[in-house]
Amino acid sequence: MFLASLLLDLLKWIFAIMITYRFYKKKDREALIDIINQVAGRERSLQTEKYVPTPAWEKLLEVGVEKKSGNMLLVVCDEGKLAGFGRLSSEDQGNRAAGNVGIVLLPGYRSQGIGTKILKFIIGISTKFNYAHLTANILFDNEISLRLFRGQGFRKSSSRPIFAANRNEFVEEIKMQFSHINAEE
Known part of the structure; x- marks a missing residue:
């Protein structure tokens, strides 16, 4: 049992070396939409069946990171291939008091600390976008996401x-x- 535990820790460490994080680039557009479609089409954790090109999403995919609009996309790569993303965007287009956070990972990349790293980064960087509060909209039965967000406050x-x-x-x-x-008090 001890040896199996050590082997699992070693595999997690090796896996973590292959994972990189970076800001979204326009060339990532199709791969990011494909991730949304894969997760939405196979799972019950998202509200939609597929990517819906709303004006807000289209702008986010056009600019990637833009302080003026309060938008940021962070992508997760496994040896250069997109495996998920984290999103920070204005909760109410024009209300910069609150930013909305979303994290989507392909199934093979969950429960390995990747979502936690993304969320910690977004929380830390959100003050640079002048957000006093962050929100996340999560379906009631998405226990993994609920636990992730509760774990970060x-x-x-x-x-x-x-x-x-x-x-x-x-x-x-x-x-x-x-x-x-509240976090600073």
């Missing part, structure tokens, strides 16, 4: 029913909130 602020297209039903969406103001 996010707390439930509200919930509401939403229509999840990939389930063809209404489900509860939990709004989590992190406050830089």
Whole structure:
């Protein structure tokens, strides 16, 4: 049992060496959309069945990182191939008090600390975008994401029913909130 535990730790360490993080570039667009489509099409953790080209997403994919609009995309790469991403964007186009966070990882990259690294980075950099608060919208049964965000200081602020297209039903969406103001006290 001890040897198996050591071997698992060694594999996690080797795996972590291959993973890199960087800011989104326009050349990543199709791979990032493909990740959204893969996760949305196979799982129940997102509200949509596929990537929907909303004006907000299109702008985010056009600029990647832009302080003026409060947008940032961070991609996760495994030997140069996209494996997921973290997103920070203005919660309300024009309301710069709150930024909204989203993290999407392909199944093989979950539960290995990657989401935690992304979220810690986003929390740390969000003050440079002048966000006093961060929010995340998570479906009620996405326990992995709920645990991830709670572990970094996010707390439930509200919930509401939403229509999840990939389930063809209404489900509860939990709004989590992190406050830089409370974190500093």
